[in-house]
Amino acid sequence: MTLTELRYLLALAEEKHFGKAADRCHVSQPTLSVAIRKLEQRLDVQIFERGRSMVMITPIGELLIAQAKKVIEQADRLEMLARNTGDDLSGTLKLGAIYTVAPYLFPQLIPQLRRVVPEMMLEIEENYTARLRERLRNGQIDVAIIALPFTETDVLTKAVYKEDFEVLLPANHELAGQDSVSADQLNDTNLLLLGEGHCFRDQILQACPTIAQATRDPHGKVKTMADGSSLETIRHMVASGLGVTILPRSALIHTPYSKEFLTSRPFVNDPPQRTVAMAWRASFPRPKAIDALETAIKACKL
Template identity: 35%
Template sequence: MTITQLYYVLAVAEHQNFTKAAEKCFVTQPTLSMQIQKLEDQLDVQIFDRSKKPIELTEVGKKIVTQARNIVNESYRIQDIVDQQKGFIGGEFKLGIIPTIMPTLLPMFLKTFIKRHPKVKLKIEELTTEEIISRIKDGHLDAAIAATPLEDDSIKERVLYFEPFVCYIPKNHKLYGKQKIDSADLEIDDMLLLEDGHCFRDGVINLCKVFKNHIDDKFQLESGSIETLIKLSNEGLGMTLLPYLHTLDIREKEKDNLHYFNEPPPAREVSIIYHKSELKMQIIEALQDVISGIIRGAIAFQDVKIISPVPKK
């Protein structure tokens, strides 16, 4: 049994196709198939059901893949040990960022990080929290930036900053005249929300649930982007909540619509998250250092009330 054979098994399990897996592994399809067949012969089991289209794992194959992923990850740790010993910060690093953080945070830190660590090849994807957790567990992401806490034992979290919620209230709204907003003022049926799948949406709902015993699951309107929510609010369709960093670039004529909460304001916790196996920690720590340094100048809030992004049942 070899690490290479296990790597091939993981590739086929992911792509459910021998040809695509071979392309991913940069080998010929016959070479990959032969090595997997050798492993199956050695173990005297069938890992894949080749009669199914697409190819499926057998029951024992599912258990083998789980263990193979652990072994392959641990093999990567040897290179990690060498890199850390040499003080090397470089190589490919796959980073996921949730949609409500990507447009504001990425432009703030990316140029600085690239300049400081030119040997790191960042591959960045915008993904939902659910997609991020799945990909970290499968080894397809090295780390991610997301709202926390996620309450997942397989994921480790390092807090980067706390980002307060800010109300965006148009002039025709009943709350527009209030200088400071209380969380108890919020009504979910009057709130423009992001569509299902966004953890910021769940944070807003959880904030309202703290003060309301009953919430109707039918909302007036949902959208896929915060920019669209602002435009809809300007049309008089309701109020919305914005992450604080989104308010820094808001147009001058819209700034009067920003209303802040009484102290302590509700906020989301933003962290860099990664698998408990702690691979590529030198790059994770470098990201944390750059982002934390930059964000200190943008967010001065300390006394906040953290709202969980995990949907409440």
């Protein structure tokens, strides 16, 4: 078997679709299909169940795919050693971050890393926690920036910072006259929240039970935004006067709006907060790159 065949195997395992896996590998679908079939014949096992519109991994296939990931990771390590003479800080680091962290972390993180380790370039992406988990597991990214809790087999995590949540308001909103705001008060406003799939939304609902209850009221004022919405989209809606929202502190440091349009208030007493962490595979062979990334993140003003 070849590394190319193993890469085809991993692509199909993730995409669960021959056409999409072939596109990802930049080959024709028949080429990928034949390679997978030959691999199964060579190993004398069925790795995938093939249906009319779906592909499923067999139990033995799960074991083989897990081993293939390790083989590919070690092969990539060999290439890195050849290119960089084993220098952990040279070459590209593939970094993913959740949607509610990336826009506020990356503009500070990238300059920090360029100053400290200019030879280490970042290949970055934004995604949902579930998608980053999958891409980390499959070796498509090296490190994920996520919010705790986050558990995954053979993956290490390390907290890098904590941040409180605050309420973002139109400057002329009645709650703007208070020094702080309670979660209960938000139930009587047009509260705008991200849609399902965003861990930030889940953290708000977990920390604020009354808001969670209000989301289940079909006649309530809590509004869930459409898929594809971002914190920045919601910020613009608040600025236009459509309601209020809750943001992490890092999203309030730099804002495109003056105090004439928007203001923020902390929560009363114990504010909801999140812990942002790095996650990486235990087998990832560049520990110094992880250390450099941690140092750079902690140097950011978040």
